[in-house]
């Protein structure tokens with residue numbers, strides 16, 4: 007490894023924006039130069055439905071091959087697009103502080119979910135969002151074909167034939183497009199995808215032990231955010247525990263407040279006709295602070311047990 011860290015990223019505007027931001031912070035923390043290397047993935051070039059390409063994992067695999075081959079030293083993922091299974095030879099080196107985990111509505115004429123007229127067309131390709139829309143506004147028409155980068159999706163609103171689309175707040179915020187948002191949904195009644203709004207920096211398990219390798223390890227440690235790591239660990243453990251494929255309608259939202267960890271997880275029937283929700287908390291005892299990572303696994307297990315007992319498999 008030279009004394010430049012090569013950071014692998016997808017080539018979409020959002021991927022480049024978020025990788026640039028975090029790579030700069032990593033370089034500063036490590037005291038090293040950073041260089042962005044764009045890796046094209048099948049998920050970017052194909053217009054086929056994500057599910058037919060093997061799910062959101064298509065975004066990760068080309069990056070991971072470049073990392074394993076030594077073409078880059080670190081890769082940056084949107085955590086919600088990263089499959090929960092461990093990848094041989096690679097580890098998550100850092101999970102930085104999470105951005106806004108909420109979903110937002112981008113609608114014509116300042117409309118909100120409550121004020122969209124009956125029969126309005128709302129675009130989203132996410133099964134979770136389709137289910138949530140069906141539960142909240144069964145009278146709306148969902149256009150499930152919405153794919154492509156964020157600019158393409160936003161151009162469909164208004165003159166493009168859709169009345170609204172639903173997107174992740176984090177993506178719009180990182181691209182500087184928050185001005186287009188007409189409503190931010192509260193996480194308590196519209197929980198979002200496990201890991202939404204968080205990034206993961208992945209590295210090779212076998213670290214270089216030279217000065218640059220040590221500086222990279224120190225930099226990763228400095229940008230890692232323990233609270234985010236705990237909350238996304240809880241959320242992703244729900245996904246793994248339900249043995250849900252990445253396209254399954256599962257939402258999970260965890261938070262740490264005053265040393266306690268709270269988790270709410272929901273599983274949806276695709277048509278929005280039913281939803282199962284489990285909420286659990288881990289509270290420290292009077293003698294010791296919570297081990298947040300252990301608590302994350304433990305609350306997730308309780309939520310999964312409750313959801314499975316309530317029939318989540320039959321729904322999802």
Ligand SMILES: NCc1[nH]cc(CCC(=O)O)c1CC(=O)O
Nearest residue numbers: 084086173174176177202203204
């Ligand atoms: N599904 C694609 C995807 N993956 C990550 C984000 C951006 C937000 C994030 O970091 O969670 C988006 C766009 C979206 O869902 O609107």
